[in-house]
Amino acid sequence: MSVAMQILPYIPPSLRSLLTPLTPVEWQGLEEIRLNLNLPVSCRFHDNEAFIASVGGLTDESRQAHILDKKEMEQCLLLLSQSSFYALEEELRRGYITLPGGHRAGLCGRAVLTAGQVRTLKEISAVNLRLARQVNDVSLSLLPALFDKYYNLCSTLLVSPPRAGKTTLLRDIARQLACGRLTEPLRVGIVDERSEIAAMRGGISQLDLGIRCDILDGCPKAEGLMMLLRSMSPQVLICDEIGSEADAAALIEAANAGVKVVASAHAAACEELADRPVFATLLQAQAFQRLVVLSRRCGPGTVEGIYDQNLQLLAAGG
């Protein structure tokens, strides 16, 4: 099923017809559809941004763009939630909804707090539909650098700002390791807290992850890592977007249990990571032997540099 077929059912009917003139090439390059209340509807592509014209198709002029009204925003939320807000309490608390196919709808609105913690969002004012794509073999050029001289996999942290292709790369690394592309096949355990890596639906991964992946879907990373470690005897553990102290503790535990970890985190450079307490702990514990810094300089997934556990540059990218 094409990305358009997957994402259009979640877009208000009045807006769907305006997206119909988009060509397959435009759909191919589309990364985000941003719906902001009373503002022009915009699309972000690999290297540019355009608005949805009120007569259909794309335009560079915001004055000619379709303005999203309240009814359309409500329809979008009903479609995203299947008219079941009660089923999305956890998602609303986190601020995003994962859609079939691994796509994600990010939400902004007014936060409702209970005891200082976000309980839910209301008065939703913005929806960002981020389209996920599987790009097979995208990690092939990077993969050899993730092994040491004895062909043992090194625990690796992929570092980049948002939209630089971390999840796509992580997914392909999982697939390559499970398929044994460079070495013997490894048993891979994936903690897919946001259902973005494997896009599980009804217990079946909708994206190709090879034949040796155990996927723990929707589970918090810290708990999931321990569960997989104890129950599925993985050789490699994979998780996306680590950031909490609990995640760090679980990763150190896994690293000390003889299991390799491949994870990702938000940061623009290794120095930024080192300034954050959670990652400082991880770096101090030498939980990762490789740090790969990514950017969008030459498109998503551009490798800016590969570092060792002491943050010494092993290979410059570009």
Added chain:
Amino acid sequence: MLKVIGAVLIIIASTGIGRLFACKLQQRQICLSQLQQGLLALEREVGFAATPLPQALNQAALAAGHGSVVFTAAADLLVNGEGLSAAEAFTQSIAENQLAISSTDRQILADLSSGLGLSDCDDQLKKIELIRLRLQSAESEAKEQYASWGKIWKNIGWSVGAVLVLMFI
């Protein structure tokens, strides 16, 4: 001979009409009971599994017997992707589908639709339970109605037939 056959036919027809009216009363009672079963299943799906409404309504339909059509039609309207709210889908489904219930019972079901799916789990459960209890009381009323009027309709049926036969003879 023809007179006898005619008399028998009149009595059979009038008895049938009487039974039909009695049966309608009984069907209302059964339908209300089955709708409550459907709402119970809906409560379970929402409360225990936080199942999204389209799937939860389909599960409710499995338990709702003759009332299932309301739940499945609402679920279909929700999944066809036209951006209908659950309230709109449920109201449309009640309006479009024939059920053996009174207009008052329909209004109770219609009350369920307002705000359906648009609040947290606790609120949804309270709302569904309230509607179920109202249907329960409507069912008790239907039961009493059937107990008193069901027999009357059956007896009126054959006795009107008998009177007509006597008049024609």
